[in-house]
Amino acid sequence: MKKFLLGLAVISSLFTGCSSDDSNPVQQPVEGNITGIIANDTIFAYGNYTLEGIVKINSGVTVTFDKGSTITCDKETGDNALVVLKGGKLIINGTASEPVVFTEASSVPGSWGGIIMYGDAPIKAAGGVTTATSEDGNNQSYGGTNAQHNGGALHYVRVEYAGAKLADGSKENNAFTFYSVGSETTLDHLVAYKGADDGFEFFGGTVSATNLISYGNYDDAFDWQDGWQGQNNSNWYAYQTVKGNYGMEIESSSNNNAFFPKVINVTLIRAAGTTPEIPGAIESDAFLFKKEGNGDFNNVVIRGYGDYTEGGVTYPGAAVRIFDATTNTNQVNGSKIKLTNLNISGTSSNILGATPAIVVGFPAGNFTTSTTATGANIDNGNWTTVGSTNLLQ
Known part of the structure; x- marks a missing residue:
């Protein structure tokens, strides 16, 4: 009798281990390798792949x-x-x-x-x-x-x-x-x-x-x-830490285009102590425009792109840097760079030219600041978490 009851208990545990709703069993991940050229339509089911x-x-x-x-x-x-x-x-x-x-x-x-x-x-x-x-x-x-x-x-x-x-x-x-x-x-x-x-x-x-x-x-x-x-970009968030260059490096391959991309709701954060990838490089700005780079950006939060010191030398940081005179003439003065509603903190300068000879002056309305700009609006979830780190600082 004891053996019979034990058998019933084992069978019962097998059934209770399944979902109470048998139409929705727990899905187990498949395993497999992905290699070479994929020449036919393929669906990789939920799984762990190499x-x-x-x-x-x-x-x-x-x-x-x-x-x-x-x-x-x-x-x-x-x-x-x-x-x-x-x-x-x-x-x-x-x-x-x-x-x-x-x-x-x-x-x-x-x-x-x-x-x-x-x-x-x-x-x-x-x-x-x-x-x-x-x-x-x-x-x-x-x-x-x-x-x-x-x-x-x-x-x-x-x-x-x-x-x-x-x-x-x-x-x-x-x-x-x-x-x-x-x-x-x-x-x-x-x-x-x-x-x-x-x-x-x-x-x-x-x-x-x-x-x-x-x-x-x-x-x-x-x-x-x-x-x-691209014209419909929104909710871009960057967190640069330990090592990192520009928040955005923007160029148009030295072509003075009649078009430019548009991005709304942007947050760029540079954590304290972050240095450029190459020691001594002046690459610590939130926005860098070079080689005729341009764009229209609205509702932007910029935090922490200040001066940094390395090897006894202090390097200036800025919210916006214009790298070359041609970009300044054609894109800034030509109203093809627009940065509006910028909430800037922890940054040494709002606007810099790469050299003293590049004097940057945005046309009226093309560079505006706002203490109420909110930047990126991104929902938290498993997708924004790596280990115990929440990527949205």
């Missing part, structure tokens, strides 16, 4: 990741990155409570190439050319005439410890890199965490991005060139 090598999504192919998945690579195996080739699509269905995380086993910044996407939206690269070749080691052509290019939809995605060079690339990659990506692509609720280069970089294109967090990246929090012209 990304091996430079994984490329072919033109005409859609790859989807389900919410809650974790994708890990290992720098010891060589170069790693997730690349969306021109014509391919990446769909990531993360949520606030179950983001999709791309990370690296060593947790060391600069250990892999991050997510790289190519499109055929318009660019204007150096010399005014409308196509160019990427410098990221993939040597891909980017640029075209398809302003509505659609590279997919990225929702609630965190990329950690990126910023590596790939193959013989001439520059480091970022957490997220977008080459001529178009306006039908969705970029929403993305985190760039502790990379060795920029958090987000745009090479031309027309894509816009909302609810971005750049945390602890060694170079710039946000960076663009080649005539990027």
Whole structure:
């Protein structure tokens, strides 16, 4: 009788271990490897995956990741990155409570190439050319005439410890890199965490991005060139700590464009003691405009971009720095740089030229301050937390 009762108890425990609602059983993560060229539409169900090598999504192919998945690579195996080739699509269905995380086993910044996407939206690269070749080691052509290019939809995605060079690339990659990506692509609720280069970089294109967090990246929090012209950007948040350059490095590849991007609701914070990536570099400003860089920014909070001292030398910091005389003449004086409703604190100067010869004077209404500007408005959740760290300081 005792054996019979024990058997019933075991069977009972098996059933009670399931959800009380058998139509909603607890989903177990799958495991698998992701490698090589993905040549067919693929859905990666909720799971823990290992990304091996430079994984490329072919033109005409859609790859989807389900919410809650974790994708890990290992720098010891060589170069790693997730690349969306021109014509391919990446769909990531993360949520606030179950983001999709791309990370690296060593947790060391600069250990892999991050997510790289190519499109055929318009660019204007150096010399005014409308196509160019990427410098990221993939040597891909980017640029075209398809302003509505659609590279997919990225929702609630965190990329950690990126910023590596790939193959013989001439520059480091970022957490997220977008080459001529178009306006039908969705970029929403993305985190760039502790990379060795920029958090987000745009090479031309027309894509816009909302609810971005750049945390602890060694170079710039946000960076663009080649005539990027996204018009519907909002809620960008940067926290630079320990090592970091500009909050935003803005250039247009020396082209005096008739267009400029627009970003509203921005918070840029530089923690005390943060120094530039290269010792002695004067790269500690919230906004840097150079090579005809421009843009329209409204409702901005800037904190902590003051002077810093290193090796007995004090270097000046500013809310806004204009790097060269041409940018000052064409973009500042030409009203193509607009910074309105700036709430500035902990910063030595509001506006500086890179040299005393560059005297910056914004036309009336193009540079305004406000003590009530609120900056980025981003909701907390699992997607904004790494370990015990809340990224929204």
